[in-house]
Amino acid sequence: AQRVTQPEKLLSVFKGAPVELKCNYSYSGSPELFWYVQYSRQRLQLLLRHISRESIKGFTADLNKGETSFHLKKPFAQEEDSAMYYCALTQQAGSYQLTFGKGTKLSVIP
Amino acid sequence: GAGVSQSPSNKVTEKGKDVELRCDPISGHTALYWYRQSLGQGLEFLIYFQGNSAPDKSGLPSDRFSAERTGGSVSTLTIQRTQQEDSAVYLCASSSGTGGPYEQYFGPGTRLTVT
Numbered sequence: 001a002q003r004v005t006q007p008e009k010l011l012s013v014f015k016g017a018p019v020e021l022k023c024n025y026s027y028s029g030s031p032e033l034f035w036y037v038q039y040s041r042q043r044l045q046l047l048l049r050h051i052s053r054e055s056i057k058g059f060t061a062d063l064n065k066g067e068t069s070f071h072l073k074k075p076f077a078q079e080e081d082s083a084m085y086y087c088a089l090t091q092q093a094g095s096y097q098l099t100f101g102k103g104t105k106l107s108v109i110p
Numbered sequence: 111g112a113g114v115s116q117s118p119s120n121k122v123t124e125k126g127k128d129v130e131l132r133c134d135p136i137s138g139h140t141a142l143y144w145y146r147q148s149l150g151q152g153l154e155f156l157i158y159f160q161g162n163s164a165p166d167k168s169g170l171p172s173d174r175f176s177a178e179r180t181g182g183s184v185s186t187l188t189i190q191r192t193q194q195e196d197s198a199v200y201l202c203a204s205s206s207g208t209g210g211p212y213e214q215y216f217g218p219g220t221r222l223t224v225t
Contacts, residue, residue, distance in 0.1 A: 044216040086153065095166040097143060098214065100153035
């Protein structure tokens with residue numbers, strides 16, 4: 001069975017400090033990994049996906065198949081980064097439903 | 111353009127009653143998903159519709175849960191004989207295309223409270 005683990009429920013960092021939100025997964029095939037974000041009073045939205053290899057809002061995430069990890073990183077946190085972050089995976093075939101981690105609440109302290 | 115919309119935004123119901131939750135996907139999106147977001151379980155997949163294909167119901171937690179998608183557009187999630195453990199935020203998402211895990215666009219959710 002596929003599973004996504006986000007070990008931190010809450011992560012607090014100071015503005016300007018580096019951020020790393022951890023995500024580990026277990027999946028027998030070749031998954032596609034995503035980070036979704038939910039800002040206060042807004043709907044869940046895609047932040048980035050590993051296949052795109054993009055940097056969105058200064059965030060990057062590298063898929064490490066050996067460690068089965070997909071950690072989200074940003075070198076300098078901003079107050080507007082405060083939000084709930086969910087790591088998710090989907091399979092490469094079938095219904096493509098997302099399996100989510102339980103989320104990490106990022107709080108950036110001014 | 112308009113995003114995914116859901117109604118109602120909040121629903122309070124008594125234990126044992128039936129409820130219907132509605133989702134309007136983005137126009138032209140062929141795939142529609144329902145998820146449930148609850149305190150203890152996080153975000154869980156419930157059901158998936160793709161065009162005219164048979165839905166993937168593998169995430170429905172019990173036979174009290176059912177969903178329809180009429181005309182390939184609007185979807186209704188029905189919960190019969192609601193229980194307190196059904197209290198959660200129910201999210202709908204839609205995506206375009208087939209043959210790949212495209213970006214899912216989420217609605218604002220319906221917060222269901224069973225008293």
